[in-house]
Amino acid sequence: MLRKKLALKTATALAAGLFALAGVTAAAAQDVIKLGSITTLEGPFATGGQDAYRAMEMALEEVDYTIDGKKIEWIRESSNAQADVALARARKLIEQDNVDIIVGPLSGAEGIALRDYSRTLDGKTIVNGSSGAADTTLRDASPNFFRFSTEGTQWMAGLGNHVYKDMNVEHVALVAADYAFPYAQAMGFMLEYCEAGGAVTKLWSPLNTTDFGSIIANIPSDAGAIVLIQGGTDALAFLTQYAEAGGDLPIIGGSITADQTLLSARGPHQRLMEGMLAAGPIADLNEDPMWVEWVAAYRERFPDGFDSPSIHAFNYYTNTKAVLLALDEVDGDLSDGQKAFQAALAKVEFKNPMGANVRLDENRQAISDIFLTRIVDDGGTLRTQAFGKTEGVTQTMGMDREAFLALGAPSRDNPDCPPAN
Numbered sequence: 001m002l003r004k005k006l007a008l009k010t011a012t013a014l015a016a017g018l019f020a021l022a023g024v025t026a027a028a029a030q031d032v033i034k035l036g037s038i039t040t041l042e043g044p045f046a047t048g049g050q051d052a053y054r055a056m057e058m059a060l061e062e063v064d065y066t067i068d069g070k071k072i073e074w075i076r077e078s079s080n081a082q083a084d085v086a087l088a089r090a091r092k093l094i095e096q097d098n099v100d101i102i103v104g105p106l107s108g109a110e111g112i113a114l115r116d117y118s119r120t121l122d123g124k125t126i127v128n129g130s131s132g133a134a135d136t137t138l139r140d141a142s143p144n145f146f147r148f149s150t151e152g153t154q155w156m157a158g159l160g161n162h163v164y165k166d167m168n169v170e171h172v173a174l175v176a177a178d179y180a181f182p183y184a185q186a187m188g189f190m191l192e193y194c195e196a197g198g199a200v201t202k203l204w205s206p207l208n209t210t211d212f213g214s215i216i217a218n219i220p221s222d223a224g225a226i227v228l229i230q231g232g233t234d235a236l237a238f239l240t241q242y243a244e245a246g247g248d249l250p251i252i253g254g255s256i257t258a259d260q261t262l263l264s265a266r267g268p269h270q271r272l273m274e275g276m277l278a279a280g281p282i283a284d285l286n287e288d289p290m291w292v293e294w295v296a297a298y299r300e301r302f303p304d305g306f307d308s309p310s311i312h313a314f315n316y317y318t319n320t321k322a323v324l325l326a327l328d329e330v331d332g333d334l335s336d337g338q339k340a341f342q343a344a345l346a347k348v349e350f351k352n353p354m355g356a357n358v359r360l361d362e363n364r365q366a367i368s369d370i371f372l373t374r375i376v377d378d379g380g381t382l383r384t385q386a387f388g389k390t391e392g393v394t395q396t397m398g399m400d401r402e403a404f405l406a407l408g409a410p411s412r413d414n415p416d417c418p419p420a421n
Contacts (some may be wrong), residue, residue: 021070022251029228033072033332034062035323037315038086038104040128041078044208044232048261048312049078050104052130054302055313056103059320062299067324070332075099081108081207086110090136092119094124100334103320106312108133108152108181113409121336122248125345130315130376132255133180134187135409137365142339143418146345148317148322148352150281150393152184154409155255157370157390157397159279160192163252167277171199172252176213176229176236178204185229185254191397191407194417204412212238216245225249232258239269247272255280258375260306260391262347262383273382277376281315281354283373283386284308288355301388307381309353315345318352324352357392365395 039047053076063071072228075097077089086105093099101124105114111131118126119142123240126145128136132152137145163169172193176182190200203215215238218224226249230238235257251257251272258278262269283309286292298309309317322345329344347358358368372388396404408414 003382005352008073026385031070033067033070033101033327033334034075034097034099035072036075036077036090036097036099036104038079038089038093038102038106038110039130039312040081040106040110040192042080042150043082044234045081045106045261045312046232048130048232048256048259048310051261051313052106052316054298054305055317056320058298058301059182059224059317059324065197067332077104079105081107081110083109083113087113088118090114090126094121096381098172098256100124100338101323103316103323104129106130107163108136108184112180115142115145115186118142118263124283125338125342127319128315129319130312131181132184134184134395135180136213137403139409141365143364144342146319146322146342146360147364148319148348148358148370149361149367149394152181152255152369153188153397154370154395155280156185156188156192156395157279157393158372159252159277160189160194160195160386162277162372162388163225163227164193164196167225169250170197171201171220171223171224172227173210173219173223173249174200174202174205174227174229175219176202176227176254177207177209177231177234178412179207180410181256181411182229182254186198186227187415188397188412189227190415190417191403194205194415196243198417200417202412207234208233208239210237212241216242216247216287219247219249225252227252227254228257231254231259232261235262236265236267236269239272240267243272251276253278253375256383257300257344258309258373260284261312263375263384264306270382273375278384279370280311280372280373280374281352281356281368281370282311282384283354283371284383285376285378285385286354286371290351290355291353308383314353321350321352322348322358361395363395367394369393379392
């Protein structure tokens, strides 16, 4: 009998100890914020993805991986710019790593996939990385997908008018990759350019194209410039082959074309890049003190990085910064299904590293400034220099939302200019 009582006491004490230990473990878990991230470390945008993670490190190091006493555990994942791969990585972060928040992805179709996935999640939040497809937030927006970076359509604000009215180019050849982000960039350019009277010949190529011979052969003889909406190795391949073919038309770059991921590469393409015009949220040469300080910090932290942070670094930093500001606003408390955190995210307003104000619209999409840029030789190094700015660009390019939506989603065929004469 005594032996049975001792066994019962021992079992009771053990159970109590285990319960107390479970309580300590649960309390400890609440003191950790799990931040997942996805960027492209394979495929055509790999160098931009590497730079994106440099910038995230900078943002997290600024707060010492801590918000209001809670440690931030950062779990990184990689994709290859394909939507199915990005979705698989996101599922792994949510279902296996149990992250609270995801920052990512990098490319347009990936962003739409994660937007759709976010709608199925309860008590989780996805904040964009650098993906710039318009429809990620413009149509069928998800209540727990936020984007503090502007998107591809916005990034072209002012460029179409400049090419037609200031450069007097009446017909351009559009050489673009055939997926969601370039569609958005083409729309942003063509809305202004076609309205001004310009004509566009479209030449599309699949992502990861290596041979642009047929595209180069089909550039119209009366085109006054090439609008190149390609990035990474695709842009490098086109420019190299066009330069080797003796091409000499002015190049108007998409926002990911006139970027450090391409400017830092060496080769015959550089002959075509000096003087290239583009538009976007970032410029290497910008006198704003915030930018000067941020670039200096980037160079000191990553001496083996780019000469100046890439557009992907800029966007990932901006989105990560928003997450940290909102977490601080709620004292790192992600209970209540993250309702307070998401409400704080929706109201966050701050300046990005370019010194531009950032705020969200009703679809949780950034409104911010866009810069016209020119590539210049700055002491032997090619850099983008801002020479114009459009302030507070909305996702509807200043149009009434219903009127803009009536234009239809950007695609290979939308919008279209009247044919060239």
